[in-house]
Amino acid sequence: MLSIRDLHAQIGARKILKGINLEVGAGEVHAIMGPNGSGKSTLTSVLAGREGYEVTAGKVEYLGQDLLAMEPEDRARAGVFLAFQYPVEIPGVNNAYLLKAALNAVRRQRGLPELDAFEFLAMVREKMQLMQMDESFLNRGVNEGFSGGEKKRNEILQMAVLEPKLALLDETDSGLDIDALRVVANGVNSLRGADRAIVLVTHYQRLLDYIEPDVVHVLSDGRILKSGDKSLALELERRGYDWVRQEARVA
Amino acid sequence: MSAAVAEPIAHYRAAFDAVRAGHAATAAQRAAAFERFAALGFPGARDESWKYTSLRRLEARRFPVRDEAASPPTLPAALAGHRIAAIDGAHRADLSTGTLPDGLRLRKLAEAQADGESLGALLRVPQGGGTERFGALNAALCPDVLLLDVAAGAAAEPLEFVFASAAAEPGMSHPRLVIRAARGSTSRIVLRYVGDDAERLVNSVVDVEVGPDAAVHLYRLLDTGSRTFHIERLEATVAQRGAVVVHDAQLGAGLARLDLNARLVAPEAAAELTGLFLADGSRHLDTHVRVDHLAVGTRSLQDYRGIAAGRGRAVFNGKSVVHEGAQQSQARQTSRNLLLTPGAEIDTKPELEIYADDVQCSHGATTGQLDAAALFYLRSRGLTEIEARSALTRAFAGAVMSRIDNAAFAAAVRDALDARLAQLLESRP
Numbered sequence: 001m002l003s004i005r006d007l008h009a010q011i012g013a014r015k016i017l018k019g020i021n022l023e024v025g026a027g028e029v030h031a032i033m034g035p036n037g038s039g040k041s042t043l044t045s046v047l048a049g050r051e052g053y054e055v056t057a058g059k060v061e062y063l064g065q066d067l068l069a070m071e072p073e074d075r076a077r078a079g080v081f082l083a084f085q086y087p088v089e090i091p092g093v094n095n096a097y098l099l100k101a102a103l104n105a106v107r108r109q110r111g112l113p114e115l116d117a118f119e120f121l122a123m124v125r126e127k128m129q130l131m132q133m134d135e136s137f138l139n140r141g142v143n144e145g146f147s148g149g150e151k152k153r154n155e156i157l158q159m160a161v162l163e164p165k166l167a168l169l170d171e172t173d174s175g176l177d178i179d180a181l182r183v184v185a186n187g188v189n190s191l192r193g194a195d196r197a198i199v200l201v202t203h204y205q206r207l208l209d210y211i212e213p214d215v216v217h218v219l220s221d222g223r224i225l226k227s228g229d230k231s232l233a234l235e236l237e238r239r240g241y242d243w244v245r246q247e248a249r250v251a
Numbered sequence: 252m253s254a255a256v257a258e259p260i261a262h263y264r265a266a267f268d269a270v271r272a273g274h275a276a277t278a279a280q281r282a283a284a285f286e287r288f289a290a291l292g293f294p295g296a297r298d299e300s301w302k303y304t305s306l307r308r309l310e311a312r313r314f315p316v317r318d319e320a321a322s323p324p325t326l327p328a329a330l331a332g333h334r335i336a337a338i339d340g341a342h343r344a345d346l347s348t349g350t351l352p353d354g355l356r357l358r359k360l361a362e363a364q365a366d367g368e369s370l371g372a373l374l375r376v377p378q379g380g381g382t383e384r385f386g387a388l389n390a391a392l393c394p395d396v397l398l399l400d401v402a403a404g405a406a407a408e409p410l411e412f413v414f415a416s417a418a419a420e421p422g423m424s425h426p427r428l429v430i431r432a433a434r435g436s437t438s439r440i441v442l443r444y445v446g447d448d449a450e451r452l453v454n455s456v457v458d459v460e461v462g463p464d465a466a467v468h469l470y471r472l473l474d475t476g477s478r479t480f481h482i483e484r485l486e487a488t489v490a491q492r493g494a495v496v497v498h499d500a501q502l503g504a505g506l507a508r509l510d511l512n513a514r515l516v517a518p519e520a521a522a523e524l525t526g527l528f529l530a531d532g533s534r535h536l537d538t539h540v541r542v543d544h545l546a547v548g549t550r551s552l553q554d555y556r557g558i559a560a561g562r563g564r565a566v567f568n569g570k571s572v573v574h575e576g577a578q579q580s581q582a583r584q585t586s587r588n589l590l591l592t593p594g595a596e597i598d599t600k601p602e603l604e605i606y607a608d609d610v611q612c613s614h615g616a617t618t619g620q621l622d623a624a625a626l627f628y629l630r631s632r633g634l635t636e637i638e639a640r641s642a643l644t645r646a647f648a649g650a651v652m653s654r655i656d657n658a659a660f661a662a663a664v665r666d667a668l669d670a671r672l673a674q675l676l677e678s679r680p
Contacts, residue, residue, distance in 0.1 A: 088625050
């Protein structure tokens, strides 16, 4: 589904990604772990098409398309979803409006009819229950005045409504208490499926207790140093990242 | 005085001479008003209150005074059950609709004069400010004065005044409206300017007297063609515990100047002046708002949002003056501005002058662009760049729009704004 080959990216003169290689197949859940500043958020930003990053080398193929050549909205319509680490507050743009506009954009792309107001509301209500969000959130500005946990839930709500093919979760666990973490993980798990891939970027192993990854990658200084199964995450939790770096240097 | 400056005055004098014979009953008042205009002349380059707005193009024009018998324009659907149409400043019963709501009384200048109303009030020349000269010109040239009285204690149904010009014909018009709201009354009045693409000058004066415990809500929509020069003096005097509330939407004209003044002359009088302007294309919109606090416990709010795009330019000058003795007054001002494209410009200047010591005053002004992070967020959810920019721009305007407590007016403003935004965002390279 997603194939990243030798991806290099920088912000201004600062090189951040220094040759990422990653293959994610349909139905798989990948966790990308790494210390602060290793390039985790840059990777998801580049994949979603955020401005300000310059890709200097490498290719990203998504379902056979050149992902990097696509506008952010075209990526979204093709089924790529980024759950932001810091979801932005947009006062005056209604949450329900955004959900509906986003959903209908995706549906048009998939050749499906747009949902009318009634169908839309019924569908969103169901997903909101899953995310344990009050319906009053729909009539508020996007993330306006939301707590950190509410913002993260709102991201996963959007994801649940849009049903992406490739979900990128950027530190979705950060700032969540244990109950909120469970709700968020529950939402993500509900989307696991044979035709959907999920890439979780996280700092801590904690999230992986709730969302079991198929593959764990260690990202450090812009490269993936090591990949393994979920036991790698536990080892990282126990031993930190230094041993991986040392191992990589020796190799 | 140089010939170049004297020249437009000579033209206006000829226009005045041509119509003065028809105004025998008000001749002295009008002649004095015209001389006031002639003495003040057009604003020069050093005139502080016209610092960002040049009238050189207007000065060069020689508009005829409109013949009120000329072809009437097609008017859009009314925004209230009763409409009063003024075409080139003259009341047109044939274009007015509905019955006048209970508690309202409308008279024309001749009737009011016959009833013994003071000419000084009906043809008042405003004092001071950048548009004093045009207020005087209006007093000299206005074909009629519409006098609307709101009876004491009345809670009147909404009313629309629509101001337009004869279709497709260039010219100048000088509409004049006087609203007097008696004690304890409430009235809601739409002031709507519409027009086509003919080149013209609309020089409007609206005088509002708000009586004790009365509230006047004004809903102003400027939606004239892009070759209209629009100059307006809208001035309210507010008595004890009275309130003037203005919802202003400026979405039209080629060059517009509004002086919106509120004088809070008695204790606890209040003014709430909010608005929105959109300077797109090559539109130039200049808004001067001034509130004078002249008594204790007076309150004012100015909250304007401006948007500029293309080669559009806007000027906002908001001033609050708390005079000596106006203790325990509150004056709040906000001016927020959004530039949608690099060539656009908005100059905003909040001003506070305070001559009392026990007051609460605040002011703030910002000018910025659409938030890049918010734009990316919306696009990452599948909205096109145009949809995302439009949603954020509407959200910016929405903060002022949400104050509008008149559904028909709010819908008209929203529709006009949406149409304009769609046009300008889609034409963007």
